Amino acid sequence: MNGVRGVGEKEFVKEITSRAVDYSQWYVDVVTRAELMDYAPVKGCMVIRPYGYGIWERIQGALDPRFKATGHENAYFPLFIPESFLRREAEHFEGFVPEVAWVTRGGGEELAEPLAIRPTSEAMICHMFARWVQSWRDLPVLVNQWCNVVRWEKATRPFLRTTEFLWQEGHTCHATEEEAEAETRQMLGIYCDCLREDLALAVVPGRKTEREKFAGALRTYAVEALMSDGKALQAGTSHNLGQFFARVFNILFLDRDGRQKHVWQTSWGVSTRLIGALIMVHGDDRGLVLPPRIAPLHAVIVPISPQRRREEVLTAARRLHAGLAGMRVRLDDRDEHSPGWKFNEWEMRGVPVRIELGPRDLEASRAILVRRDSGEREEVPLDGVSRRLPELLAEIQHAMYRRAWDFTSRSTRLVRDWTEFRTVLEEQRGFVVGGWCGDEDCEGHIKTETGATIRCLPLEGVASPVSDALREAAGLPCVHCGGRAPGPVVFARAY
């Protein structure tokens, strides 16, 4: 940055802890200083402030049309689930009950039956499905809901783990196992595409182990992303529920062959946790870096002028702003802040492009465009900004994805044995690719001894940042016991 223009930056940037000093504190500094959220006066709950919610609205805007294009419709199911419903599946939901918040009083009276605040809606939705599905003609049922859910968490962290969070949960019923599996994979594919294309996250799609799968699912698939501190984050899941819930909730249909059968189901979801992933994948020591497609603002125009030329520059800035009406551009014409303060402010908030306009720029009929992701500056003729900006945003989007991919690829290590495994996890973190014999005891020991879990059994034939490592790892033995391994898997410590 130009020295004069950057006046005031130093005292500003130091408010954000550097990642090397304290990664957790850096994260908290970014989410609060960038006004993505604020702490609510209820333990573990947060307020999603407009700038953070703007990101969520854009994530919704990226996913919802994809859901609809594949035939899903939105609906809304109740917040409350009667205790008896959760008990019906107690065996499988015992993992959820300790996290449930209970309503016991309403309208001034004790309730005869406590109501759970939904931690997830399978119980309620399956109950309704049983009423709606009668015949093969009613299938498939393809619904989704955008809503809040509550899980009583002991340790919380903004966006990553909060007592209440926002998510979408898709729930579907199908006539056959094949259709349910195809749906499960289709939705995983939609998450993978959307997270890569719109959020610029270089996710690795794969299957979860039996130990890590959703309670009651036949198979769980997930997309896993690597954060800049080398820890993994599960960014979205898609479950093939088999007929488990259909049996518990009696979701039966009369098939073409005249026989009553249980439906086959799926469920799938992503949450506001994705905002945490965006911060930790793309952010740097200056703050947030947002991919253009989901950034609430594409660019900010900062006029720079001595007081005597203020009106002249502001007039030009307003004209430039008006010419960019199709994009999300803000003109920061506040006079209480210096240009340098504004540079830092908007860098910290991750706006992809800063447009500088000063008297000398005006004389040369140009503006300076500065990329948030790389810091690169370019001079653009004033009448060419509206053409150049969309190109530049596309370049940034692509570069951010490339960078996330390269980082993930570079941070993926192949390990051959237990010593190497432990060393890599201690010294470097990242994704660790190695063999696994398939035994749950080995999996358990690995977790206990290193804190690492199997993030996924990667999907074959889907290119990802770990593809090269997977190819090299073919045939390697189990990292823990040295026994024969059916194929390599991806380990990591995770959020």
Add this chain to the structure above:
Amino acid sequence: MNGVRGVGEKEFVKEITSRAVDYSQWYVDVVTRAELMDYAPVKGCMVIRPYGYGIWERIQGALDPRFKATGHENAYFPLFIPESFLRREAEHFEGFVPEVAWVTRGGGEELAEPLAIRPTSEAMICHMFARWVQSWRDLPVLVNQWCNVVRWEKATRPFLRTTEFLWQEGHTCHATEEEAEAETRQMLGIYCDCLREDLALAVVPGRKTEREKFAGALRTYAVEALMSDGKALQAGTSHNLGQFFARVFNILFLDRDGRQKHVWQTSWGVSTRLIGALIMVHGDDRGLVLPPRIAPLHAVIVPISPQRRREEVLTAARRLHAGLAGMRVRLDDRDEHSPGWKFNEWEMRGVPVRIELGPRDLEASRAILVRRDSGEREEVPLDGVSRRLPELLAEIQHAMYRRAWDFTSRSTRLVRDWTEFRTVLEEQRGFVVGGWCGDEDCEGHIKTETGATIRCLPLEGVASPVSDALREAAGLPCVHCGGRAPGPVVFARAY
């Protein structure tokens, strides 16, 4: 309807009770048969099914851009409000406490302090505003949230009054009383415009009396709509909160003059109740009638053919469908239902236009377009449907609004004294325009004796279906006591 084409209609339509026989049952028949909602297994709660939620999405799509165009941003505040927060305003919120649902257990433990499920979010949002607002430069604060709220209701009715419902609540802070009043009126204007233009509701905007205003507001404004049974429904409210909450929650700002001042606030909201208004304003004995702008489907194509010409007609129907890709059109090519069944089904679900296509139509290269609102049919050349349909939808939208306006206007009666007032309410219902002395006792007696409330003190200078009656009523005395009345008001029994 054509006799042959309407085969099967009779046994179908009789599933909906006629409005004249039992209006409440008609309403329940429509919401359930049209699959707008279903009853949830929790008292007073409902599931909003995809077709009903599709209407809500379109209402959101009509309102949200208007909020954003006037500078508001969406955010998300917690579901839970600590009991002590509600108690801080107990004096004014005593009306809400009996309706609150309480969370008393979470994470397997009794909570030290019960948490209310938000019945409305003033308490939480004002607490946060106090943290965020410091200086006049932070003003105005203009936020909105789309969320669920819970009010423990004794008697519930789908969409109109449910324990949990969806709504938006806007909350703003301003530096001066004038700005807050301007915002309150601006948002009332937005509701009025949107409900008229998009929902085709002929609403009457006005101010609430002291007795009917929001607890803690300086002034409450509302838009009132008249249902087809002659009862009124409050369709949206906008409150000037004055400095009441600012004082309770210490929302202070340093003004330009260097003095600490309390902010001036507003809040405003509409809910899924609007879906109830749509049903009761536009519906008829055949079921739902939806205004095109908020209808999930604009049109449905029903192919009509003997079996031997099935493919020929279907191919043409598919071509027609493909040519209407910019609109929300469904091709109903199900072979398990007769055309007559489909006619009734889609009429019942309120789809604005039915497009019929049979062999004779094909020979004449035409389709038949049938309006849901009026039943009118017109022949349109096949290659002209994509041009004619949008026109027709605009005509329907306009006609529905006109009809709602005329009905409301026709159902508005001027009354001069107490005898006339009681007679009109007993025999005709509708809006009753008459004088009111301004005394709360008179207002209370009117309610006790007739069940009617003052719906609003209509805004001057805003044209509405009651304008003519208001002009005629100028100078009339109080309908109850005969005393001097400052101006006419609008009475009605209400939902």
